[in-house]
Amino acid sequence: AQKITQTQPGMFVQEKEAVTLDCTYDTSDPSYGLFWYKQPSSGEMIFLIYQGSYDQQNATEGRYSLNFQKARKSANLVISASQLGDSAMYFCALENQGGKLIFGQGTELSVKP
């Protein structure tokens, strides 16, 4: 069975500090993708970063980087230099070969001034 686990229901970080949001996954598909989305209180899903299972390098997108450890089946999101606007729910998602997404439970990030 495919599964995504986010074990941190809530996280706090000081403004301008870095924060790591944890995500582990389970799949038997040889090829898969991992996504991170940000969901502010308004409800829309904002794409942050994508990692393919065969990608040799960890994905980076601006202040976002993905710490991909395939053997450990983890895909942690690192946000550098946190900003107040980063306060939101963050979801990790596993994409299977059919293109469907399986989401984790989410982590609520609060950035303190």
Next chain:
Amino acid sequence: EADIYQTPRYLVIGTGKKITLECSQTMGHDKMYWYQQDPGMELHLIHYSYGVNSTEKGDLSSESTVSRIRTEHFPLTLESARPSHTSQYLCASSVPRTGSGYEQYFGPGTRLTVT
């Protein structure tokens, strides 16, 4: 820039009413999805379509139905709304990504409240 639209954004309706949530995309994507999300919880796939006249149920059982008569349009219908249907409904579409995987685009969502 994603061009995927959902209407209405907010809907409050009484028990027993029939409702249709609209989703449309102008990108010509074949794959489209409906996710259901309770407040503060994860998204669950309830329906998906891989093209015109193709619809499948997702991982979470839902009393809703969908249709895909045109590529750009993927409406979701509840024949008789109940309070248990109160949730946010998110529509998405995807296109193959260069290399592997898919690029997923989400609409803004519809927040449904059934009284």
